[in-house]
Structures are given as C-alpha cells and as structure tokens.
Amino acid sequence: MQIQTYPDGFDLLLDGRLVLRHRSDAPCLFIGQGDARMDMYRGNFDIEDYVIERTPLSHAEVSGTGDEFEVSLCAAPGQPARLTLVISGSHCDGVIFFNSLDPSINRIWLRVVAGKNEHVWGGGEQMSYFDLRGRRFPLWTSEPGVGRDKTTEITFKADVAGKAGGDYWNTNYPQPTYVSSRRYALHVETTAYSAFDFRQAGFHEIEVWAVPDRIELTARPSFPGLVEAISERFGRQPPLPEWLYGGAVIGLKDGSRSFDRLETMIAAGVKISGLWCEDWVGLRHTSFGARLFWDWQANEDRYPGLPQHIAELASRGIRFLGYVNPYLAIDGPLFSEADAAGYFAMDDKDKTALVDFGEFECGVVDFTNPEAAEWFAERVIGRNMIDFGLSGWMADFGEYLPLDVHLANGVDAKLMHNAWPTLWAEVNARAVEKRGRTGDILFFMRAGFTGVQKYCPLLWGGDQSVDFTRHDGLVTVISGALSSGLLGNAYHHSDVGGYTSLFGNVRTAELIMRWAEMAAFTPVMRTHEGNRPRDNLQLDQDPEILAHFARMTQVYVHLVPYLKFLVAEASTRGLPVQRPLFLHFEADARTYAIQDVYLYGPDLLVAPVWQSGKTEWSTYLPEGSDWIHVWSGRTFAGGREATVAAPFGQPPVFHRAGSRFAELFAGLRNL
Template sequence: MELETTSSGFAVSMAGRRILSHSATAPCFFVGQGTDRIAMDRGRFEIEDRLAERCPLAHAEIEGETIMLAAAKGQPPRLAVTREGNALVLRALDPSVNRFWLRVIADRDENVWGGGEQFSYFDLRGRRFPLWTSEPGVGRDKTTEITFKADVAGHAGGDYYHTNYPQPTYVSSARYALHVETSAYSVFDFCDPSFHEIEVWAVPERIELFAAPSFVGLVEMLSSRFGRQPPLPEWIYNGAIVGLKDGANSFNRLARIREAGVKVAGLWCEDWVGIRQTAFGSRLFWDWQANETRYPGLRQRIAELNSEGIRFLGYVNPYLCDDGVLFREAEAANYFVKDDSGRVARIDFGQFHCGIVDFTNPDAAAWFSEEIIGKRMLDYGLSGWMADFGEYLPVDVHLASGADARLAHNRWPTLWADVNAKAVASRGRTGEAVFFMRAGFTGVQKSCPLLWAGDQSVDFSRHDGLVTVICAALSSGLLGNAFHHSDIGGYTSLFGNVRTPELVMRWAEMAAFTSLMRTHEGNRPRDNVQIDSDPAVLKHFARMTAIYVHLAPYLRSLSLEAASRGLPVQRPLFLHHEEDRRTYGIQDCYLYGRDVLVAPVWQASQEMRKLYLPAGTDWIHVWTGQSFAGGRDMSIEAPLGRPAVFYRADTEFEKLFAGLLDL
C-alpha cells in the first residue's frame, strides 16, 4: 500500500492501483451522527436511521504515516487515519461521531463480488447491500405473491439483500479486495458508476486492502486472512447424508432407501431431540439431548450404523426452550442474555420461547461446548450436526461482557461457530466430526467447517429457489468458505407452495457436483415429495449418489487443495478464466474445481440448457463425449438425469470423468 501527497490532497494506492483519492472539493472520508431504530421479530429486523449529520472531511494534513482529517482548515480534526502495512487504521477524535462513510474509486466497467453469502446477485455492482445477519425471508422478491403473503402473515417476506451471512468484504475485477474490520451495521453501495460507498454505523477499526496479479492469488490471500477449513471427513465421500425426521421409523426408511441403491454416508435426524407441533409445522424440542421416547435405544442404533460405515448426525442451536430441563440449569448458573430488568431475555420463536446462551460469558460458552455438544452429542455417538441459527441476537439486551448488542449482533454467528469448534477439538475430532452452519460473519471461516445455504423455498423461483444456492456458494467461496451445500429440494413450504418431483431431481443433480449431498424433509414433510415417496425420484437420487461417489477421488483432491490454498470447491468461471470477461457476470453456472463446468437446470419444465463455455480450452460434454471449443454460447440437451456438465479436454482426471458415461 502506498500513501502519497498530491497537489490537491492525498491518494492511497495498492499494487499500483489508486483506491482512494482525496481533495477539498471531492473528499473520500465522511463522518457524522445518527440515531437508529432496530426492531427484531423472529430473526427479521426493521432498521431505520435518523441521520443528524453527514460531514465531509475536506481538510487533510499528513503527518508521517497518519492523515488528520477535519471539516475545514482551522477546525479540530475529527478522524485520524494511519497506514499500517496493508491497512488503514482509523481512530475517531470526536466522541460524538457514530457514523462513517468512505468513497472508493470505481471503474465504470468494474465487477464486484463478495459481501458474505449473497443469494440474488453475484455481481454486486449497481445495487445497495445492507450487511446485517438476519433471516433472509420467504420468497425474497417483493413482486411475487408468496413474498406478499409472507409479509402480510408476519413481515417475513424478505428482499434481495437479506442474508444469514453478511461480511463487509468485496472482491473487485481490478484484482484487489477490500475488507472493513467492524461488526457494526454497515452498507456497501455500488450504485454510482464512479465510486463505491461504504457506510458504517460506527468508526471501523481498519480498512484492509489486498491485491494479487490473479484472482486465484487473491482468494488465497483472503482465505489465509479469514481462516481455512480442514479437509472434508473421509466418511463423507461414501455418499449422501439422508435427512429423515420420522422418529424410530427413520431407520426403517433408511434401510429401504439403501435397498434402492442409494449410496449413504450418514443418517441425519434433526428430531433426535423430540418435536413439538406449531402453526409453521413440526418444530424441534429445543432441549439438546437425545429423546429416547421418540428414538428408543438410539445409542445402540448409532453404534449399529457405525459398524455399517454410516454416521449419525443431529441438530443443535444456541437457544434453550424455557420448558426444557437445560433451560433451568443454565438459568441457575446465570448463563443467559438479560433484558432491561435483569431477567432472562426470552425470545419468541413462534409458539414457544427461548433463552439465548450468553457466549460473551466464557463460563456459559464453555458449559454449552462441553456439557451439551461434548457430552450429550459427541460422547453420545454423533458424528455431525446442523448448528442452526445465530442471527437472533436482539439489540436491546445486556451481555455479560458489557458489549453493546448492536456491535455484538453480527459477531454472534462467529461466537456460535467457535463454541461448536471447541467441542469438536476437545474430543480430538477436528476434520472427522462435521457441523454445518447457515449464519456467519467475518471470521466464521476459521471455526465452521461447512456452510449450508439456509432455508430456500421449495421451488424454482429466481430469488429463493434452486438457482440462489449457486450464487450463495460462489459469493461465500471467494471469501474463504471452501465447502458449501444446500438442502436438496429446498426447505420452506408455505401458502400451498410444495415440492415437485422435478424440483427434487434437479436439485439432486446439482448437489452431486458439490462438497456434500444432503437431503431435508422440509418444514412440512407430509405435504412434500420426499426422496423415498416417489419411485422415480428415488431411482434418480440413487444414480446421483453413485455419481457423487464416483467423483470422490476428484472431490478429495479439491478438499486437500481447499485446506492448503483456500480455493473453494465451487468456483466462479472467472477464477480460472480471468482473461475472458464474459465469465464475470455468470452466476447460474460454476466450476467444480478447475476441471468441471456445471450448468444446472434451475427452471421448471426445461430440458435444454443455454450456457457459455469459457475461452482458452476445449470442453467435453460428459454424457456424449462430444468436444466443444471454448469462448462460445451454446444450448445443450439436459433431460432429467443428464444435467449440463462438461470437463476440460486437458484434465488429468479425464479417465475418471469419462467413466460417468457408465453410470
């Protein structure tokens, strides 16, 4: 990074590219004051700001490596900016300042990616993205009927920018990345053609810059900065993780699924803790220990599965229902987040209430990690689990650390990930037991071994269906999250919206070319097609698991590469074709590693797939062996069971990929 004085002010450059430019008439730093209103309802937030001041810091004085910024000459400085390595360290000199803006130089033809895990738009250019971990909402498109109905029923509709996992980091097509080190509410605004504007409801600690001659090098830098996951557990390569929540009958159904030829690595029973019925559907009983009324002799059943090479997985989240045994234990030990009166802050989760275990209290975090995850899960025999939620910390609560809940809210998923990771490490099972999360923020990468894309609608919709999990994998993968997957068939079934067999089959086709295949019965299992409720779906799913297992040697190589270099399993096309700008805006196709291009069918009733093959190599169509030159638009037949998949003609895995023809 270079800081230079110019005739009109100063400039900051990274690897020869000018990032910031300041003059008295066009300052890049602004500060101010505002009063927020943040209200939460079941993980959804209404956020407003009453802005009292936005002041351009027009006057700059450089003292060595520090810039002192004031509104005008002769006025006291309000912000100090110091260059330290690849970062600008910020310090507010005016205690009244609680708003910050920064304008970054933009090119008109620039592409921008990142922002955490984004579902609707991979290229962020031209839009505004608030960064606040929350429920993404149902439908996520204000023009659709399902989003309208969800809003009317409970303000649950969501919008394009809502995400479980935001992160104030972006990657530019100019081959640099910018990270804002803050946990405050922030906004990335990429609407102006000449600058990107960053807004933060606090003065950030640092603005970090990264630059590399290639996108691969940039991703390696970012993954090193935020953390890398261990390789996938060996048992995952054995097949799909089958999600069933049918009590003891889950084992009988699994036996029939296996008899149909499905390759199975694990049985995932999120209802291992018991269930309760609500208006939303069957919900789990949030008291994290085995319910042997619903699963008699579960410990022995788990041992029997292990002897057959199949692992058992469960479910946990960071809340405890107030009618459970563990709630009373945690309350007695003073382990909960408090309300204004000093009592346990009870959160409404829809017909039941829970306390939030206060992970800023080291004793509470250690208790949850050891007594719940360690003893009641890992020691009981679980090899993995969904570590759900993390987005629900309200801003009007009191924490043991004394931290402002407004600043703790975005960090909460990373604290939750750390609780899980420490439990796994305490049993020496890092890289062998696996948990998967939907919530995240800066730093979740170093603790969470596997992301999942959250609760998509059970449909092909543009903003909440199958196609959104591709965008989610690509955006989060650039920032160091190497392993990503989704609920096969989606999750949320409301207002008469139910799965079709076609949807389940198309989703399974995509999942066969990802880090992990995992099914989910959804929030209303009896209303929706399951993998074992339709013979055609079951036969198709068995074949997709055979494809996944066949590709295990390739996936294993990607897993090792992810651990050593931080490169994601699912990659944007431009990561290995950066000279081909046609690839920069593509978000409905991806590279599976470097060598395989996957173009899932993500619209209903389609058997042809239009796509673009990147330039610079020839591509072999998996199902016909036909060769196509890169650098071209094309349409290819993609009937059920034969998704549009190609591999590089010069790949060292050519024999493995050609073998897919026999499956």
C-alpha cells in the same frame, strides 16, 4: 502501499491501483451521526436510520514517510481535526486504522475509487446477485426472507403474515468484505451495521454505523492468488471427513421410522454416508404444527434405543447426525441448569431474557461469558451429542441475537449481533476440538460473519423455497456458494429439494431431481424433508425420484477421487470447491458476471438446469480451453455458448480437454 500528496488532497495506491482519491472539492470521507430504529421479529428486521449529521471532511493533512502515514481530517482549514487515519503496509497489502477525535461520531462514509467496467463480488453469502455492482447491500445477519422479491405474491404474503418476505440483500451470512475485478479485496473490520453501495460509476461507498477499527486492503496479480490470501486471512477449514465420501447424508425426521425408511433407500441403490435426524431431541406440538423440542439431548420416546441404532449404522459405514441451536426452552432441564449458573443474557430488569419463538420461550446462552460458552461446548455439545455418538449436526440459527439484551462483556447487543454467528461457530468448533474430532465430526451452519471461516467446517445455503424462483429457489444456491467461496469458505451445500413450503408452494418431482443433479457436483449431498414434510413430496414416495436420486449419489461417489483432490487444494491453498468461471479464466471478461454456472474445481464446468420444463440447456463455455460434454463425449470450443440435451440424470456438465482426470470424468457415461 503508496500515498501521493497534492496541495488539496492525496491519492492512496495499492500495488499501483488507485484506491482512495481525496480532494477538497471531492472528499473520500464523510462523518456524522445517526439515530437508528431496529426492530426484530423472529429473525427478521425492520431497520431505518435518521441521519442527524453527514459532514464531508474536505481538508486533509498528510504526514509520515516510508511504510506509514498519518492523515488528519477536518471540515475546513483551521478547524480541529475530527478524525485521523494511520495508513501502513507493503506494496500489495495495507491497513487503514481509524481514530475518532470526536465522541459524537457514530457514522462513517468512505468513498473508494471505482474502475470503468469493474465487477465486485463477496459481501458474505449473497443469494440473489453474485456481481454486486449496481446495487446497495446492507450487511446485517438475519433471516433471508421468503420469496426475497417484493414483486412476487409469496413475498407479499410472507410480509403480511410475519414480516418475513425479505429482499435481494437479506442473508444469514453477511460480511463487510468485497473482491474487485481490479484484483484487490477490501475488508472493513467492524461488527456494526454497515452497507456497501456499488451504484455509482466513479466510486463505491462504504457506510458504517460506528467508527470501524480498520480497513484492510489486499492485492494480488491473479484471482487465485487473491483468494488464497483472503482465505489465509480469515482461516481455512479442515478437510472433509473421510466417512462423508460414502454418499449422501439423508435427512429424515420421522422418529424410529427413519431407520426403516433409510433401509428402503439403501435397497434402492442410494449411496449413503449419514443419517441426519433433526428430531432426535423430540417434538413439541403447537398450533403451527410439530416443532423440535429445544433441549439438546436424545429423546428416548421418539428414538428408543438410539445408541444401539447409531452403533449399528456405524458398523455399516453410516454416521448419525443431529441438530442443535444456541437457545434453551424454559421447560427443558438444561434451561434450569444454565439459569441457576447465570449463563443467559439478561433483560433490562437484570433477569434472564426470554425470547418468544411461537408458543414457547427460550433463554439466550450468553457466549460472551467464557464460562457459559465452555458449559455449552462441554455439557451440551460434548457430553450430550459427541459422547452420545453423533458425528455431526446442523448448528442452526446464530442470526437471532435480540438487540435489547444485556451481555456479560458489556458490549451493546447491536454491536454483538453480527458477531454472534462467529461466536456460535467457535463454541461448536471448541467442543469438537476438545474431543480430538476435528476433521471427523462435521457440523454445518447457515449464519455467519467475519471469522466464521476459522471455525465452521461447512456452510449450507439456508432455507430456500421449494421452487425454481429467481430470488429464493434452486439457482440462489449457486450464487451463495460462489460469493462465500471467494471469502475463504471452501465448502458449501444446500437442502436437496429446498426447505420452505408456504402458501401452497410445494415440491415437484422435477424440482427434487434437478436439485439432486446439482448436489452431486457439490462437496456434500444432503437431503431435507422441509418445513412441512407431510405436505411435500419426499424421495422415498416416488420410485422414479428414488431411482434418479440413487444414480446421482453414484455420480457423487464416482467423483470422490477428484473431490479429494479439491479438498486437498482447499486445505493447502484455500481455494473453494465451487468456483466462479473467472477464477481460472481471468482473460475472458464474459465470465465475470455469470452466476448460474460454476467450476467444480479447475476442470469441471457445471451448468445446473434451474428452470422448469427444460429438456435442453444452453451455457457459456469460457475461452481458453476446449470443453467435452461428459454424457455425450462431444467436444465444444470455448468462448461461445453450447446447447446440449438435458434429460433427467444428465445435467449439463463439461470437462476441460486434456484434464488429468479425463478418464474419471469419461467414466460417468457408464453409470
């Protein structure tokens, strides 16, 4: 870290990279005030800001030497300073601390130097665009939306019906961290609403609706080294459980019939590691259809004799998984217990705040109250779930904290909203750790924010539509895995076949089969019946689909020796299992903007068929290696596109020539 001073400003360099350039006629920092309107409707947000003041801090005075400098900033010479920066660090890591001298400031805009032809990635889990350059990305945890493309009919209908259409930047898991092709990363330490704007050629603008605690800068000479440093900063996940390598986790929510359906799949040759029944808590019937009963304990009526079923499955190497979220329905016994103890967030009248989830209301367990967090971890997750026999669960929601509640820690809910997913992950992780089951129990989350990496062992991509659409279909899962993976989330997966079925949009056999092909080359294969199981095609309703899925689970299990190698790399180095092409082919600039192809570890290249009606598929193969098509054995030169046949069951997958796993990969042709 180095500061070079000039009569009218300064330059900040990180390991030789120019990061900030401040001149009196081109300041890098603006401060001001804004008045925001933020409305929530069932996890969807309508947000707008009225900017009262935006003042350039044109005059800077720099003091200090060596590894620490102080920059005092004001609008013009002779005026009192309104903000100071303390900048410290080594040649490749640095921190900028912010100190506001004006209590009226609640907006910060910082301009970071942009390079010519620079690419930028990260921002949490971004589903539409992997390369963020050229667009603005608000960073606020929310429902991602249905369709996520304002030009489509389904997005329009979702907006009209429930303000739920979403846009390209909506995500369950935002994070104010980006990675630059200039081989540095920038992280803003704040939980406030913020936005990254990459639309300008000469600078990136960071907007924060508060004075941030600090900005962290990290540079490394290589992309793998940079990702290792990022994962070390935010935390690394434990290895995947050994039991998971037995095959797919099958999602069924059909009460006791789920066990019979599972046997049908086993008889068809499906390799299975777990049965996931989110309806283990029972159902609530509403005008919208069947909903889960949000009181987190087994429902004997829907799953009679469940402990015996769990034990019988376990004797065959199959684990049982369930579902939980951080809300408690008012008509369940756990609500009364938590309410009596004062464990809920409060409303303006100092009473338990209730949230309407559509014909039933729930309390929000206040995880800023240490006693409430411990109660949920021990009483709900520990006793009702782990001790009952569950080996994992979907830890749903996390992005729904209302903005008008009052919390035990006294912090405004608008500042806690983004932090909530991380608190929710910590509650789950604490329950698992207390039972000594870290690395054996597997819970998975869709919501996230800074620090979720330390607690959540597995991400899932959220609620994609059951289709091939560009902004909400199969292909978005790849971008989500790659963007979150760069920020220290080593393991990612998705609902095979998608989840959201609305306005007549239903699954096709082609979609399920193509999704299963991709899932076989991810850390975890897991199916889901979707939000409308009766309206949508399921695996066990079509013999052809079931046979295809069985084969893809065999592919997954065949690759377990390689997956275990990748899990070891994730544990020791923090490298994600699914990787962008440029992570191992830095010299090939053509790889920097590719988001529909990924490396499965260093040696396998996977190019899922994500469009309908395709029987062959073309993909770019990075320069620097020859590539062998795993199904035909043909060799293709890198640095150009390759076109291969892509019948069902043979997704376009290539391995590096000379890989030490070449024999294992060649064995795929015999399945």
